[in-house]
Amino acid sequence: MEKVILDVKNLDKVYVSDGVKNQVIKNMNLEIYDGDFTVIMGPSGSGKSTLLYCLGAMEDVTEGSILFQGEDITKMKENTLSDLRLKEFGFIFQQIHLISNLTLFQNVILPGLALPESTNKDIYERADNLLEKFQVKHVSQRLPSQVSGGEQQRAAIARALINQPKVLFADEPTGALNQNNSEIVMDLFSELNRNGQSILLVTHDRRAALRGNRIIYIIDGAVKSEMKLNSYDSANLKDREHTVNTWLSSLSW
Amino acid sequence: MQALWILIRAQIKNKKGSYISIFILTFIIGFMLSSSLSLVVNIQSAAREAIIASDFGDLYFNFNLNYVPTSQDFNNLEQMPEINRVRPLKKIKITSEAGSILHKNGDKTKVSWQPAIYVYDKDNLPLRLLSEDKTSYLPNNRLTPPQTGKIYLPIAFMSMYGADFGDTYIIEAEEDVFEYEVSGFVEDITQINMISIGEHNVYLNSVDFSEFEKKCEEERENVDETESLLTDYLNEYNYTYTLHLNIADEYGNYNTDKLFQSIEDATGLRNKSFFYGDDDMFVYFASLVSYLVLLVILVFVVVLFIAGLAILNFNIYSSIEAEYKNIGVMKAIGLKKIVFNLVYLLSYLTVIIMGLVIGSLLSAPLLKSVKPLVLDLTGMLGGTKLALAVLAPVYLFLIIVCLLLILWQLRSINKIKPYKVLREGKQAVYKSSGLNIKLKKPLFNLRLSFKQFTASAGTYFASVFVITILFFFVLIGFSMTTLMAPDHMMEECWGFDWDLMVFYQNHDEYEKQHPEVDELILKETAVKDSYIVYNHIVNGLDQNIVTFSIPEEYIDRMTSLIEGRAPRSADEIAVTKILADSKDVKIGDEIRLSHRDKEAEYTVTGFFQTTNNVGRSVALTTSAIERLLGDSYSDELTQVWYVFEDQTLSDRVKEKINAEYPDLKVTSVIETFETYGLMSDAFDILPAFIIAFTLVFVLISSFLLAEKIFYREQIDFGIMKAIGFKNSVTRQVFSLRFLIVALLGLISGSLIFYFGANPMLNKLVNLMGLSKVTIRVPLIQVLFTALVMLAVFWLIAYVISRKIKSLKVRDLVADV
Structure with a gap:
């Protein structure tokens, strides 16, 4: 039986701007499973990023609940949410968002040092290993502006993983990258998932979507359809592509 | 033109705080400069007017009782080509007793030193008379000697001894008592300085004066012609002269020391006098207090101006930084650099000029209100006009400095390339990593804060500089208090x-x-x-x-x-x-x-x-x-x-x-x-004034800096929140830098004080005749002030950082 790691119940999210209401998520019910590589897709304005940020405890909700390991994160206070983001969740952004005046290494260790129970030695070691694994150790003493976009994003992934989070959230992680770097980053995600990392990824990139073993399609703030796939294997890429494309076409993607 | 006007309006609307702070600063500068410079100019003018109105002459000699200039002396003077007029004024002194004033309320005040008694002679020395309401001088046709039984005293007696119209002035000799009703106060320019060395001039009419002359003559009958020191002081009633000399026009530009030497060579009178000087010297003494006031105020004005320049510099720098993208976009769509330059130049210069002008205009009522104080301090009715002829070049200088600073900052607009802006956005601005500080525990927050500080040290430089200058002057203020303490x-x-x-x-x-x-x-x-x-x-x-x-x-x-x-x-x-x-x-x-x-x-x-x-x-x-x-x-x-x-x-x-x-x-x-205490009391309030001023500036400086830094780094705060930093930690990381800024400012201010205070204070005390001062600073008070400055600077930043709490993480990190 698959373990539910995030359980979304009757979720509503309404933005109000200058008195005008905009309901971005409508009565959504959804389960995210432990160990899954879940991809959320949808057209622009469908609410996919909003959903991601709500699940990642970075956006509050209007109605409904989000249970993480049985606890409703929508009821949690700010400090508890901070702890959640620090210890249980890792986040990767489209704009990468490394702190510009810290080196890649310093960016990676930042959340680690914020963890009260961590030691300098553990954090430094873990950072080194991650950067080595993501092949950016040789540039780890450079500033973000001194490395390529792909190297930045790989450092950002290392930062998201430094505290060994339960769930990795990624908002269009390849949106600012070229094709080559996109491939490298998605390979990393695939490998992480193979090693048991739960990943929740929002994308409009079809090629990125192929990496997931579960694709959820959202329109107008509600789940329209979903598709389950086997674990990603580059040997079966063509078939996988065909299956996913057919499904997306049926959804007028 | 319209585009320019739209941009200026937007600039002022968006940066209201900056413009208001610049206006306040320049207003205060204008107010202080205008008041102090006008005060000095007005007092100098009043002194000059007093010299002219009283026909004082160009050179002045005062003789003590040990020498009585003779008619031969006067002839010798008149023979000198440099001198075209000699006016001896007979002066009578009684050696037995000093005068006293019986006030209308029955109190008696002893006047230090014996009076020097003169005839009020309008033809020889038409000293102006103060009106009874003490706001003006009597017209020329009312310059008459006092009536018999009445006396004129110098205006300085009013503040020194509380003398007033209707009081009784008493001269007590060994066997005689002379009482006169005080019926007038004269503007006697010699009484500003000479009172302090014992010459208290009083004025009678010729009838009353002749009583004293008779007594002098009676006693003088037996005086030895050689006039030894010993013989003089056997007499109770003595006379001698003061001399007022006018220089011939053709010698008007001669060095006064040389003229006095010529007089000494021709007559020996210089060395025989106990005091001599020229009209410029009396103008200087009359203005001395106002010079001291001006010096103190100029110190403030310099501080304010430097602080103002720092704030102006910071405002323009951060404004350009904040508008970096917009400027790049506007350049991309064709707006020229001159437009941006004019936006900043016109908006800031207008505010600066407005501040200076309005500050100056509002100083006029202050000048009117200190007129009675000027009367007390100088014995003259000072003018109340604004010294526009002096202020104009000073203001022009200040405006030119501001203009140059603005132009210097506007150079950075040149460097904004549209393509770079559109590609990299705001991140293109921030490239420095600062010092290579290892981030680790313990003190992780402080290390990160210090790291962030060094990464944009230039941004904080202005604030460090402002705090340095402010703390330096706090220390100066404290040291002046101990300097002016009576025992010191x-x-x-x-x-x-x-x-x-x-x-x-x-x-x-x-x-x-x-x-x-x-x-x-x-x-x-x-x-x-x-x-x-x-x-x-x-x-x-x-x-x-x-x-x-x-x-x-x-x-x-x-x-x-x-x-x-x-x-x-x-x-x-x-x-x-x-x-x-x-x-x-x-x-x-x-x-x-x-x-x-x-x-x-x-x-x-x-x-x-x-x-x-x-x-x-x-x-x-x-x-x-x-x-x-x-x-x-x-x-x-x-x-x-x-x-x-x-x-x-x-x-x-x-x-x-x-x-x-x-x-x-x-x-x-x-x-x-107690006498020194009056001056000391005035300087006692100086540190309080400086500290209040300083705290206001620290507040403004911290507020501006914190706002700008927060705005610039809010995405970083969003990232930190997103990766799990608690609000309290993020706020600490933000605000600790301000402690660092304040601490750096305090340390540099202390260092500058340590090395620079002595020369500066020595220049001040030179005016009083001293050449060296021992600087003593009350450590507890200084430490307390430093702590308050630190706390205020940090606290403002911490308060500003509360915005971190209310910012939505998603809003921050979703910014592209």
């Missing part, structure tokens, strides 16, 4: 140690009364020391100088020796440093003193300082002064100075002496403390 002033300013001074009119009186007075004092308190002191006015180093002569065994009671040693023998002398520097005299040099027809040379053994005679003083042993003046040096005023075990008893001892010997002049250190 006594030590540095008087030059010699004393708690009580007893004055005997002449040696006979000393011989007669001193043993009894001494015994009385010993009954009242324990005496540590006592010694005789003589003061004389002689000529030396081309000017009148006051001599302090003290017996050899006591001369090392000098408290303000700053170099070398006290003189010990009859051919040695100590000179004030300020006098020595002005004439390039070194230790070991020989200087010549002269008095009338006598001269003597002395070797300089050391330098000391005193405010007596504005620093124009020397100290020597009694045997040394005897070489110059002969053994009659002690015939004149003899002083005995006492040093007590308990200084606080000096007032009580004085009262005891005056109860037994009411005619004896006695001065206690406590009453002198």
Whole structure:
């Protein structure tokens, strides 16, 4: 039986701007499973990023609940949410968002040092290993502006993983990258998932979507359809592509 | 044009806070500069007007009773081609008793020193008369002598002794008492300075004056023609003259020292006088207090201006940084650099000019309101006009400096490339990593904060600079308070140690009364020391100088020796440093003193300082002064100075002496403390004023900086929140930098004070005749002030950082 790691119940999210209401998520019910590589897709304005940020405890909700390991994160206070983001969740952004005046290494260790129970030695070691694994150790003493976009994003992934989070959230992680770097980053995600990392990824990139073993399609703030796939294997890429494309076409993607 | 106007309006609307702060600063600068400069100019003008209105003349001589200029002297003067008018004014002094004022309410005030009695002669010296409401002078046609039985006093008596119209002025001689009703106050320019050296001028009509003349003549019948010092002081009623001379037009540009030398060569009168000077000197003395006020205010203005420049610099820099993307976009769509330059130039210069002008205009009522204070301080009715002719070039200079700074900052607009802006956005601005500080525990927050600080150190530079300057002046303010503390002033300013001074009119009186007075004092308190002191006015180093002569065994009671040693023998002398520097005299040099027809040379053994005679003083042993003046040096005023075990008893001892010997002049250190205390009180409020000012600036500076830094780094805060940093931690990381900024400012301010305060304060005390000051700073108060500054600077930043709490993470990190 698959373990539910995030359980979304009757979720509503309404933005109000200058008195005008905009309901971005409508009565959504959804389960995210432990160990899954879940991809959320949808057209622009469908609410996919909003959903991601709500699940990642970075956006509050209007109605409904989000249970993480049985606890409703929508009821949690700010400090508890901070702890959640620090210890249980890792986040990767489209704009990468490394702190510009810290080196890649310093960016990676930042959340680690914020963890009260961590030691300098553990954090430094873990950072080194991650950067080595993501092949950016040789540039780890450079500033973000001194490395390529792909190297930045790989450092950002290392930062998201430094505290060994339960769930990795990624908002269009390849949106600012070229094709080559996109491939490298998605390979990393695939490998992480193979090693048991739960990943929740929002994308409009079809090629990125192929990496997931579960694709959820959202329109107008509600789940329209979903598709389950086997674990990603580059040997079966063509078939996988065909299956996913057919499904997306049926959804007028 | 329209685009320019739209951009200016948007700029002002969006950066309201910056413009308001610049306006406030320039307003205060305009207000302070306008008030102080106008005050100085008005007082100088008033002094000049007083000189002209009273037909004072160009040169002035005042003689003591030991010399009466003769008609031959006047002829010799008139023969000089440099002089075209000689006006001797007869002066009568009674040696037995000083005057006193019986106020209308029945209180009596003793006036220090004997009065110098003159005839109010409108034809020779038409001194202006103050109106009864004390707001104007009487018109020319009302400048008449006082009626018989009435007297005119100098305006300075009003503030010094509380004299008023209708009071009674009393002169007590040994067998006579003269009482006059005070019916007028004269604007006597000599009474601003000379009151402090004992010349209290009073004015009668010719009838009343002739009574004194008769008495002088009666007593003078037996005077020896050689007029020795001893003979003069056998008389109770004495006369001599003051001289007012006008320089011939063709010698109008001559150096005054040379003119006085010519007069000395032709007549010997310079050395025979006890005081001489020109009209410029009296204008200077009249303006002295206003110069001091101006100096203090200029210090503030400089601080404010530097702070203003720092804030202006910061505002423009951060405004360009914040508008970086918009400027890039506008450049991409075709707006030229000149448009951006004009937006900043026109908006800031307009605000600066408005601040200066409005500040100046609002200073006019202040000038009106201090008119009574000017009257008290200077004995003149000062004007209340704004000194526009002086202010205009000063303001022009300030505006040009601001303009240059703005233009300098606007250079960065050139560097904004549209393509780079559109590609990299705001991140393109931030490229520095600062110092390579290892991030680790413990003190992780502080390390990260310091790292962030060094990454954009330039941004904080202006604030560090402002705090440096502000703290420097806080320390200056505190040190001036201790400098002006009465006990410190006594030590540095008087030059010699004393708690009580007893004055005997002449040696006979000393011989007669001193043993009894001494015994009385010993009954009242324990005496540590006592010694005789003589003061004389002689000529030396081309000017009148006051001599302090003290017996050899006591001369090392000098408290303000700053170099070398006290003189010990009859051919040695100590000179004030300020006098020595002005004439390039070194230790070991020989200087010549002269008095009338006598001269003597002395070797300089050391330098000391005193405010007596504005620093124009020397100290020597009694045997040394005897070489110059002969053994009659002690015939004149003899002083005995006492040093007590308990200084606080000096007032009580004085009262005891005056109860037994009411005619004896006695001065206690406590009453002198009170005199210094008035000045000290004024300087006591200086630190409070500076601190209040400083805190306001620290507040403004911190607020502006925190707002700008927060705005610039809010995405970083969003990232930190997103990766799990608690709000409290993020706020700490943000605000700790401000502690670092404030600390750096405090340390640099302290260092600058340590190395730079001495030269600066020395320049200030030079005005009083001193050349060196010992700076003492009250440590507890300074530390407390530093802590408050630190706390305020940090607290403002911490308060600003509360915005972190309310910002949505998603909103922050979703910014592209």
